[in-house]
Amino acid sequence: MRNAVLKHSLLLAIFVLLGNVVFSQILNPVKWSFSVDRVSDDEAILILKANIQKTWHLYGTAIPEGGPVATSFTFEPAKTKYKLIGKISEPKGKTAFDPNFEMNLKLIDKQANFKQKIRILTPEAFIIKGSVEFMCCDDSRCLPPTEEHFELKIDKKTGAAPGVVAIDTASTDTVHVAKTDSIPKVVEKPKKEEQKSGILWIFVLGFLGGLLALVTPCVFPMIPMTVSFFLRGKKSKKQGITDALFYGISIMIVYVVLGLGITVIFGANALNAMSTNPIFNVLFFLLLVIFAISFFGVFELQMPAKWTNALDSKADKTSGFISIFFMAFTLVLVSFSCTGPIIGTLLVEAAVSGKTLSPLVGMTGFSLALAIPFTLFAVFPSWLKSMPKSGGWLNAIKVVLAFSLLAFALKFLSTADLVGQWHFLSRPLFISLWIVIFSLMGMYLLGKIKFSHDSDMPHLPVGRLFLSIAVFTFVVYMIPGLWGAPLKFISSFLPPMTTQDFVLTEGGGSYPSEELPAGKNVSKGVHGLIMFHDYKEGLAYAKEKGKPVFLDFTGLGCVNCKKMEADVWSDSRVLNILRKDYVIISLYIDDRTTLPESEQYVSKLGGREHKIKTIGNKWSDFQAEKFGVNSQPYYVLLDNEGKKLVEEAFSFSTDVDAFVKFLEAGKNKKK
Numbered sequence: 062m063r064n065a066v067l068k069h070s071l072l073l074a075i076f077v078l079l080g081n082v083v084f085s086q087i088l089n090p091v092k093w094s095f096s097v098d099r100v101s102d103d104e105a106i107l108i109l110k111a112n113i114q115k116t117w118h119l120y121g122t123a124i125p126e127g128g129p130v131a132t133s134f135t136f137e138p139a140k141t142k143y144k145l146i147g148k149i150s151e152p153k154g155k156t157a158f159d160p161n162f163e164m165n166l167k168l169i170d171k172q173a174n175f176k177q178k179i180r181i182l183t184p185e186a187f188i189i190k191g192s193v194e195f196m197c198c199d200d201s202r203c204l205p206p207t208e209e210h211f212e213l214k215i216d217k218k219t220g221a222a223p224g225v226v227a228i229d230t231a232s233t234d235t236v237h238v239a240k241t242d243s244i245p246k247v248v249e250k251p252k253k254e255e256q257k258s259g260i261l262w263i264f265v266l267g268f269l270g271g272l273l274a275l276v277t278p279c280v281f282p283m284i285p286m287t288v289s290f291f292l293r294g295k296k297s298k299k300q301g302i303t304d305a306l307f308y309g310i311s312i313m314i315v316y317v318v319l320g321l322g323i324t325v326i327f328g329a330n331a332l333n334a335m336s337t338n339p340i341f342n343v344l345f346f347l348l349l350v351i352f353a354i355s356f357f358g359v360f361e362l363q364m365p366a367k368w369t370n371a372l373d374s375k376a377d378k379t380s381g382f383i384s385i386f387f388m389a390f391t392l393v394l395v396s397f398s399c400t401g402p403i404i405g406t407l408l409v410e411a412a413v414s415g416k417t418l419s420p421l422v423g424m425t426g427f428s429l430a431l432a433i434p435f436t437l438f439a440v441f442p443s444w445l446k447s448m449p450k451s452g453g454w455l456n457a458i459k460v461v462l463a464f465s466l467l468a469f470a471l472k473f474l475s476t477a478d479l480v481g482q483w484h485f486l487s488r489p490l491f492i493s494l495w496i497v498i499f500s501l502m503g504m505y506l507l508g509k510i511k512f513s514h515d516s517d518m519p520h521l522p523v524g525r526l527f528l529s530i531a532v533f534t535f536v537v538y539m540i541p542g543l544w545g546a547p548l549k550f551i552s553s554f555l556p557p558m559t560t561q562d563f564v565l566t567e568g569g570g571s572y573p574s575e576e577l578p579a580g581k582n583v584s585k586g587v588h589g590l591i592m593f594h595d596y597k598e599g600l601a602y603a604k605e606k607g608k609p610v611f612l613d614f615t616g617l618g619c620v621n622c623k624k625m626e627a628d629v630w631s632d633s634r635v636l637n638i639l640r641k642d643y644v645i646i647s648l649y650i651d652d653r654t655t656l657p658e659s660e661q662y663v664s665k666l667g668g669r670e671h672k673i674k675t676i677g678n679k680w681s682d683f684q685a686e687k688f689g690v691n692s693q694p695y696y697v698l699l700d701n702e703g704k705k706l707v708e709e710a711f712s713f714s715t716d717v718d719a720f721v722k723f724l725e726a727g728k729n730k731k732k
Contacts, residue, residue, distance in 0.1 A: 088204055088692055090114035091197050095211040102181070104146075109134065109193060109211075112177045121167030129166070130206040130651060134175065136485035137190040143215070146178040168490030184218040196651065201580055202620050204691055205650035205681035226372045231407040267423040270403045271430025275456050276473050280400065280431070284438050302386055302440050309436030311389035316428035319404075321421050342477035349470035358456075358514040392435075398626040403427075457506075457515045457525070464502040468495055475556050475700050492542045495708075497537075503532040545588055547631040561588075578602055587626045590639055592647040599646035603701040609727055610699040611643040612710045614684050616651040616677075621713045622694040638724045644701075648680035650693060674717065698727030706730040 093114050098106040111119060124131040154169040179189075192210045193687050196203065354360070360494040393400075407423045440442055450568055471486075471494055478486040493703050504510050506529035545561050561676040577583055580602070582595035592613075593599030603610045615622040629635060639645060654676045662673050664682045673679050685691045688710065696711040711720060 075283075090117040090199075090204070091119065091195065093193065093209050093211070095213055097213050097215060098630055099216070104223065105179050105181060105215060107177040107189065107213060109149075109177070111169075111173040111175075112694050113170055113173065113197065117198070118168040118170040119195055119197050121154060122149065124166065127159075129203065130194065130653070132169075132175075132193065132195040134177065135192050135194075136177070137191070139187065142181075142183050142187045143189060144180045144182060146180055149177045150173055181215060181218075186217045187215050189213045189215060194483065198586060201677075203651075203693065205616065205677060205693070206653070206675075210671065212332050213690070225517060229489050230431075237393075249562050260419065264424045264426040267407055268425025268430045270407050271427040273402050274400045274427070274431060274435060278461070282618050284435060295362060303370070305436050308385050308439060309432035310387055311386045312392065312432040312435065313428040315390055315393050316387075316404075316424045316431075317421065319424055321424075339477040342473040344475040346470045347476070349466045349473070353463040353466040353470070356459045356466065356673075358460075358512045400431075429694045437677045456512075456516070460505060460512055460515070461502060464505070468498045471495070475554075478556070479611075482559070486556060488556045489561065491541055491544050491556050492548070496536055496539050497531055502531045503536065504508065545631070547627050549557050549628065552627060581728030586645075586647060588630055588636055590630075590645055591635070592645045594647060594649065595649065596646055596680075599644055600699075600703055601703060603644035606644065608642065608644045608701065609706055610703075611639060611645045611727075612697040612699055612700060612725070613645060613647040614680070614690075614693050614695040614697075615647055615649060616693050617649055617705075618653070624715065625694050625713065628715045629720050632721075634721050635717065635724065638721070638728070642728050643698075643724070648683070650681040650684065652680070654678040696723070698723070698730075 091111050094112070096108045096110070100106060113119060122127050122132050122392070131441065132151070135493050136145065152169055152175070154167045154175045156165050156167050175193075190210070190212050192208050194206055194208045196206045198204070217335070257436065276682055348433075404424075404427065407427060471491060475486050475491060501510065505512075506525045508521060508525075541546060542555070548555065577585065577591060580593065580595075580598050582598050583591065583593050583602075585591040593602060596612075600610060630639070652675065656676060656679060657675060660679075663670050664673050664686075666682060666686055673682055681691060688695070688697060690707045690710070692712070694713055698706040700706055707730060713718070713722045
């Protein structure tokens with residue numbers, strides 16, 4: 062008897078362990094709890110609290126079109142019992158640019174307290190029913206949109222606070238009434254300092270921008286002029302060093318005050334919102350194009366002459382530190398036509414970072430790089446003898462910068478096109494424009510193109526030759542991108558692969574030449590591959606063709622799904638196998654298309670009932686039920702009966718060889 066008990070206990074332990082192993086793949090990084098703060102007989106605050114595991118985050122309640130699923134709350138109406146007062150309040154969170162969605166998004170991590178104020182219209186007790194829909198992601202994956210239902214009990218009017226009614230979804234679905242005499246206050250944790258790495262990058266970017274500004278025609282000639290200003294009159298060496306240092310500090314003060322003013326007036330959040338606004342991006346695109354035309358020598362952009370003349374006369378009339386400060390201010394205004402586009406681009410990059418101090422830090426880096434050479438040459442004027450003289454090379458730098466501005470401006474136009482969903486700047490068109498722009502830059506460096514301010518070039522300098530070789534190499538590198546090559550080196554600048562018109566195959570044809578199979582849920586997807594978007598329809602086609610199935614659980618907003626498609630699927634070996642040997646079924650777990658009423662159902666997965674209303678809900682539920690997993694990307698190899706060919710699935714990994722082995726294993730098992 063005792064042995065039998067031990068045997069059964071051992072078996073039970075094994076089943077529990079196996080159950081934990083299977084279901085541990087169902088990720089649930091967000092635990093919700095719900096409570097009521099009864100502030101008076103007539104008013105209450107519904108507290109909807111999310112505890113979020115480390116490295117994961119939710120999104121805010123307002124997300125631009127084309128982004129992930131926003132966090133949203135639905136309350137079942139009961140007009141005679143309660144009324145919502147205002148909109149739901151959400152935690153501050155942080156706003157950061159998400160390159161995968163090409164937009165700024167509000168991210169909420171660790172703990173989130175959403176609050177909804179209500180007016181109570183009845184003295185009787187009642188239940189408020191509702192749900193929260195949310196999507197959570199970490200740095201390597203996004204989970205499908207999830208819906209959590211709740212019920213909150215409002216007690217009878219008693220003239221006193223009745224306590225807190227709470228639901229903790231981490232443990233139960235049952236309504237609990239906390240029998241307490243006082244209502245615990247919800248204290249939100251103070252927001253931590255933003256990560257220093259982003260701020261450091263903005264500083265480095267600003268510093269590099271300052272170094273670039275130094276070798277422009279508006280700034281470089283100012284160095285000897287500045288030195289002559291400090292050599293005027295008889296001054297001691299100590300006084301000369303003091304004046305030079307103050308001059309450098311003055312340059313920094315002017316630019317830092319500019320960055321501080323932008324932060325104070327607009328705020329990082331306002332700049333952040335502007336950086337994803339289609340109109341703002343179009344305007345900045347046009348501004349960079351205007352600057353580029355100016356750099357080509359068509360016209361000169363300058364600050365009003367009255368400003369520079371007034372400051373110059375102030376510098377002459379005054380003395381001491383005041384005179385030096387006005388001299389620094391004059392430098393800033395005079396050099397604006399060259400530094401303007403660099404500063405503007407820097408400030409946009411600072412806005413995209415989403416950090417409050419970014420404009421200030423960026424301008425500090427820019428001004429420091431600009432101030433150091435002026436200060437050093439003022440302290441050591443003898444160094445001027447070793448400095449290269451002004452000449453045609455300065456205008457050449459200006460023209461090269463003009464070509465670069467034209468290319469970079471297209472990035473802002475692309476952002477506007479993606480956010481605005483205009484669909485006119487496809488990936489091949491973008492690459493074509495870059496090929497033309499950089500080809501013209503290379504021809505200019507070789508002396509085949511000449512602009513109005515260029516001086517005669519009797520021979521080709523070695524520096525220009527090597528630079529032109531680098532430019533034309535870059536042009537050749539981009540050409541395969543017209544036929545779908547991933548171009549990983551510049552992929553962050555390019556429109557997404559989904560805007561690619563066609564992909565050239567190894568045999569010289571293109572995927573669009575293949576006819577689409579009959580069916581309403583089939584299309585040509587990434588890299589021109591034929592993809593089914595319905596499991597049963599794809600399985601039936603696989604049975605008809607006698608091919609195995611490549612089952613792809615993916616998402617429209619899945620970061621790593623896109624990375625896998627760009628870095629792994631683009632490999633010629635992978636493309637060849639997928640195209641020839643498998644039927645691809647891609648199921649989007651975040652497709653919010655509503656299912657017909659007849660196809661909606663209630664799922665009891667995980668011991669809870671939740672209604673499946675959308676296509677994404679359906680495939681997410683299917684993935685969790687059939688494979689015990691709810692993360693993406695997730696790839697499974699099946700035969701045409703729906704049985705696994707390879708026991709192990711493939712998740713996120715950019716190891717192309719491992720992915721090829723995975724696909725080959727399925728092929729061999731099928732044979």
